[in-house]
Amino acid sequence: MIYARIAGTGSYLPPHILTNADLEKMVDTTDEWIYARTGIKQRHRVTDERTSDLATHAARQAIDAAGIAAEQIDLIIVATTTPDKIFPSVATMVQRKLGISGCPAFDVQAVCSGFVYALTTANQFIKSGQSRNVLVIGADTFTRITDYSDRSNCILWGDGAGAVILQASEQPGILSTHIHADGNYETYLHVPRNPDGPDTVVMEGNPVFKMAVNTLDQIVDETLEANQMQKSDIDWLVPHQANIRILQATAKKLEMPMDKVVVTVDRHGNTSAASIPLALDVAVRDGRIQRGHTLLMEAFGGGFTWGSVLVKY
Numbered sequence: 001m002i003y004a005r006i007a008g009t010g011s012y013l014p015p016h017i018l019t020n021a022d023l024e025k026m027v028d029t030t031d032e033w034i035y036a037r038t039g040i041k042q043r044h045r046v047t048d049e050r051t052s053d054l055a056t057h058a059a060r061q062a063i064d065a066a067g068i069a070a071e072q073i074d075l076i077i078v079a080t081t082t083p084d085k086i087f088p089s090v091a092t093m094v095q096r097k098l099g100i101s102g103c104p105a106f107d108v109q110a111v112c113s114g115f116v117y118a119l120t121t122a123n124q125f126i127k128s129g130q131s132r133n134v135l136v137i138g139a140d141t142f143t144r145i146t147d148y149s150d151r152s153n154c155i156l157w158g159d160g161a162g163a164v165i166l167q168a169s170e171q172p173g174i175l176s177t178h179i180h181a182d183g184n185y186e187t188y189l190h191v192p193r194n195p196d197g198p199d200t201v202v203m204e205g206n207p208v209f210k211m212a213v214n215t216l217d218q219i220v221d222e223t224l225e226a227n228q229m230q231k232s233d234i235d236w237l238v239p240h241q242a243n244i245r246i247l248q249a250t251a252k253k254l255e256m257p258m259d260k261v262v263v264t265v266d267r268h269g270n271t272s273a274a275s276i277p278l279a280l281d282v283a284v285r286d287g288r289i290q291r292g293h294t295l296l297m298e299a300f301g302g303g304f305t306w307g308s309v310l311v312k313y
């Protein structure tokens with residue numbers, strides 16, 4: 001049996017930090033409101049860097065951690081909603097920046113669920129025997145599509161990138177993947193074409209919040225059932241970091257204390273497709289996540305799209 005195993009992780013945050021105090025000067029808001037409603041204290045924001053720059057930094061770290069040469073990568077998948085250009089893909093730009101060529105490279109777009117979609121895709125390539133070393137990246141620069149006059153959502157977004165090397169292995173790695181979408185909710189969370197200015201995120205925060213909590217409850221049940229596992233079999237929840245209250249709701253569903261949930265939303269904000277691999281890399285590097293642990297990654301995002309990946313690290 002061939003598994004897709006996480007051989008190495010990496011991440012990158014642009015150096016400039018936007019605090020809640022900075023936002024107080026930009027819109028009618030307060031640190032107290034933002035922290036109480038979202039759990040966010042600060043987020044990182046790009047100045048000159050593009051999504052492919054962030055993605056390449058994270059990729060280099062993951063390649064080093066996996067102990068492979070970039071030339072051994074035989075597939076690159078980047079989850080992003082904020083590509084540098086409409087085309088070519090960020091994945092091909094990362095390929096060039098890593099100094100390699102020839103292997104297939106493409107982007108997937110499932111907004112905040114993008115990394116779960118990308119891992120699911122990479123897992124299929126490995127299990128079918130087509131690929132052995134896949135570079136999977138989640139990278140976004142949502143602050144580039146944020147309207148900083150709209151206090152209802154500009155407080156949420158941050159920029160960053162996270163990456164993993166998924167390697168073909170006889171040892172367990174990804175145990176199951178579950179992805180879904182429902183296009184009926186397009187306008188709840190989207191970037192409409194704006195004829196008069198830049199295209200920016202428009203969101204109906206409250207219904208999105210409620211849908212996210214309910215849907216993530218269902219994906220937890222689906223994942224546990226598919227693996228015939230108990231809630232207590234999960235060592236770590238590595239969730240998409242949208243809002244601390246959504247994370248708390250999923251932890252409650254799993255009957256899991258919050259110290260078993262990897263939380264980065266306080267420092268990173270919502271980095272969309274980057275948030276899960278960023279959180280994963282933080283907890284691997286600080287030693288919380290160890291080889292043999294069972295991790296549940298889950299996400300909900302625009303579309304709506306949602307999904308989970310259960311993995312033996």
Ligand code: ACO
Pocket residue numbers: 028029030033034037038111112113151152153155189204205206208209212242243246270272300301302
């Ligand atoms: N500062 C102060 N007050 C504010 C702010 C702000 N930044 N924003 C809104 N308010 C006010 C509103 O005007 C409203 O005032 P009113 O009662 O006088 O009308 C009040 O605060 C409450 O507003 P709500 O929108 O109901 O606030 P809510 O508790 O829903 O919190 C939030 C808003 C944080 C956006 C929340 O709805 C949320 O997190 N939703 C989920 C968002 C999410 O996870 N999106 C990402 C999905 S992933 C992806 O695909 C990108």
